[in-house]
Every structure is written in C-alpha cells, then in structure tokens.
Amino acid sequence: MRRTCELPTKPRGPAVLATGLGGWGDLSAAARSPQPVAARTRSGGGRNRRRSGLRLDRMEKLKELLHRSENRICADCGAPDPKWASANIGVFICVKCSGVHRSLGTHISKVLSVTLDKWADNEVDSMIEIGGNSQANAIYEAFLPEGYQKPHPDSSQEEREKFIRSKYELQEFLKPSLRIVSHQSSDSGKHAGSSKSEIGMIEFIGILNVKVIGGTNLAIRDMSSSDPYVVLTLGQQKAQTSVIKGNLNPVWNEELKLSVPREYGPLKLQVFDHDMVFKDDLMGEAEIDLQTTINAAAAFGDPGLLGDMQIGRWLKSEDNALVRDSAVVVASGKVKQGMALKLQHTESGELELELEWIPLNM
Numbered sequence: 001m002r003r004t005c006e007l008p009t010k011p012r013g014p015a016v017l018a019t020g021l022g023g024w025g026d027l028s029a030a031a032r033s034p035q036p037v038a039a040r041t042r043s044g045g046g047r048n049r050r051r052s053g054l055r056l057d058r059m060e061k062l063k064e065l066l067h068r069s070e071n072r073i074c075a076d077c078g079a080p081d082p083k084w085a086s087a088n089i090g091v092f093i094c095v096k097c098s099g100v101h102r103s104l105g106t107h108i109s110k111v112l113s114v115t116l117d118k119w120a121d122n123e124v125d126s127m128i129e130i131g132g133n134s135q136a137n138a139i140y141e142a143f144l145p146e147g148y149q150k151p152h153p154d155s156s157q158e159e160r161e162k163f164i165r166s167k168y169e170l171q172e173f174l175k176p177s178l179r180i181v182s183h184q185s186s187d188s189g190k191h192a193g194s195s196k197s198e199i200g201m202i203e204f205i206g207i208l209n210v211k212v213i214g215g216t217n218l219a220i221r222d223m224s225s226s227d228p229y230v231v232l233t234l235g236q237q238k239a240q241t242s243v244i245k246g247n248l249n250p251v252w253n254e255e256l257k258l259s260v261p262r263e264y265g266p267l268k269l270q271v272f273d274h275d276m277v278f279k280d281d282l283m284g285e286a287e288i289d290l291q292t293t294i295n296a297a298a299a300f301g302d303p304g305l306l307g308d309m310q311i312g313r314w315l316k317s318e319d320n321a322l323v324r325d326s327a328v329v330v331a332s333g334k335v336k337q338g339m340a341l342k343l344q345h346t347e348s349g350e351l352e353l354e355l356e357w358i359p360l361n362m
C-alpha cells in the first residue's frame with residue numbers, strides 16, 4: 001500500500017473552530033521557538049529572577065485574552081469579572097463555578113487562578129489556542145437544547161453542578177459527531193468491498209496504534225481452556241496478536257498498527273482460539289467506533305499544543321460493546337483512548353485496549 005501526497009489540511013473539525021483559529025500561525029511559531037538560554041539554565045537562582053521574554057509575552061497574551069469582552073463574564077453562569085480559568089478547557093470562570101470544575105478532576109478541568117497561580121507555558125498556549133469563552137462555548141454548547149436554562153450568577157450549587165457536569169464531563173451539548181453514542185453496524189461492510197486496485201489509491205488520514213492489553217474471563221473452546229489471539233480488521237487491513245496458550249485471562253500488551261483511510265468504517269475486533277487440527281474457533285467479537293476519536297482530535301487541533309485534557313467521549317449504550325464510557329483524552333501531547341469491551345456473540349469475556357490516534361494532517 002502506498003500513501004498519496006494529497007493529505008487533508010487542518011483543521012477538519014467543526015467550522016466554528018476553523019474560524020476561531022486566526023492566531024494559529026503566530027501561536028504555533030511562538031510555541032515551537034527555542035526557549036531563551038535564561039529559561040533553560042537550571043543553575044542558581046537566575047531562572048526565577050530573569051523570566052524570559054517569551055514567557056512574559058505568553059502571560060501578556062493571556063491577560064489580553066482575559067480582557068476581551070467575551071471573557072469578562074463566566075463561561076458557565078455569566079457572573080461578571082471571572083478570576084479563574086480552566087486551562088485545558090480554555091474558559092474563564094467565576095469562583096463558584098471554579099469549585100465545581102475542580103471537583104471534576106484535573107483530567108477533565110485544570111483550574112488555575114488568573115492572578116495567583118503560576119501557569120505553565122503549555123497551559124497558556126492551550127488557553128490562547130482555544131481562544132476564550134466564545135470559542136469554547138461554541139464547542140461545548142454547540143447543541144444546547146432550545147430553551148435550556150443555563151445557570152445564572154445566583155444559581156444554586158446543585159444547578160451549577162448539574163450544568164457543568166453535563167457540559168464538560170458528559171459533553172452532552174457537543175456537536176453530535178463529537179459525541180457518538182453508537183454506531184450502526186450496517187456500516188461495517190460499507191468500505192470492505194473495495195477492490196485491490198482501489199487500495200493503491202487510498203488516502204490515509206492517520207495511524208491507529210491499538211494496544212491490546214488483555215482479556216478476562218474469556219470463553220472456553222478446548223477441553224477446559226482456550227489458546228486465544230486477537231485479530232483486528234479495518235477495511236482490507238488485518239493485524240493480529242500472538243497466541244497465548246491455555247489462558248482465559250491472557251495478557252498481551254501488544255501494540256498493533258493500522259493505517260486509517262479517509263473513508264473508514266468501524267474497527268472490528270475478533271478473538272479466536274488457536275486450534276492445531278481444526279479451524280480456529282471464534283471466542284467473541286466487538287466493533288469499535290473510531291469516529292468519536294478521530295472527530296474529536298480534528299476538532300481540537302494539534303495535541304502537541306494542548307495540555308492534558310478530555311476531548312471526547314464514546315458513550316456506552318445498548319448497541320455498542322463498551323463496558324463503560326470511554327474517554328478520548330490528550331495525554332502528554334498524544335490522543336489516547338482506553339476502553340473495555342464486552343465480547344459479543346459468545347458466552348463470556350471482556351477485552352481491554354488502549355488506542356492512540358496519530359493524525360497525518362498535523
């Protein structure tokens with residue numbers, strides 16, 4: 001297979017985001033420029049005395065952002081003069097809302113004081129990149145139901161908490177494509193029929209690293225155990241783990257790599273029992289919806305510029321295999337998604353995976 005040179009250009013997320021990235025070029029340049037020697041020198045007290053020009057520049061940008069009229073009211077309740085911010089979400093918030101944000105945990109919202117806290121460079125960068133309350137709310141409140149009453153400055157703690165959890169933790173008001181609950185399994189065969197010649201022309205939009213961590217309570221296919229291995233199928237591509245002999249709770253920790261074409265369907269996962277004599281028996285299967293991950297990554301842009309944060313969530317539902325909701329997060333500049341799947345078409349078994357999505361359009 002070969003990759004054509006016509007890779008998509010960023011960002012392919014919601015139009016609303018694309019319009020908000022006016023400062024992108026400047027920001028990227030600033031974030032990537034080497035740090036001045038003063039900032040890199042670890043010896044003595046010089047580091048604290050002489051703050052680099054780049055840092056001051058960043059903090060000035062943050063202040064500038066805070067003083068924009070849209071950021072003069074709390075992103076969640078509209079209280080005037082917010083003094084707090086969620087650095088990873090990119091919103092300025094009031095003290096009351098900041099308390100709720102803090103209770104969500106830093107993996108969802110990293111709360112900092114605009115005036116009191118020391119900000120890391122990537123925290124400032126992610127605030128600037130998201131662009132303030134209007135931009136963030138255009139994402140997180142894109143599909144606020146008509147007539148929905150947002151909390152106001154005097155709302156009760158319960159009301160405030162309910163809204164903030166729905167908005168950021170459950171991400172209920174995101175654009176539907178960013179919060180896909182289930183996937184029609186009829187889509188599964190949609191792209192599988194491509195002929196060999198078409199394969200040569202496929203444009204890949206990214207690489208998916210799938211770490212197959214392990215299985216629990218898998219089905220018995222031999223006398224008293226099974227020799228399981230996992231097969232992943234994406235369109236015409238297949239990848240498989242090694243066989244683990246006689247184990248219903250196997251640990252693989254194997255990473256499988258797949259290229260993801262522009263027209264992708266669900267990732268299919270199958271567990272088989274290796275059989276020396278007969279055809280290998282199916283021990284269960286599951287489908288993984290990649291849209292949540294890929295759309296969320298496209299919407300939020302270069303993960304290398306974002307702090308650790310949740311950017312999407314594939315919700316458990318009756319017609320998908322999830323054991324629990326699966327969050328798409330940025331962790332150390334990478335887009336990751338852990339998930340536990342209940343195997344279908346079998347009597348028992350769960351499988352644990354971790355996906356890493358590497359877009360090729362960054």
Ligand SMILES: [Zn+2]
Nearest residue numbers: 074077094097
């Ligand atoms: Zn507030």
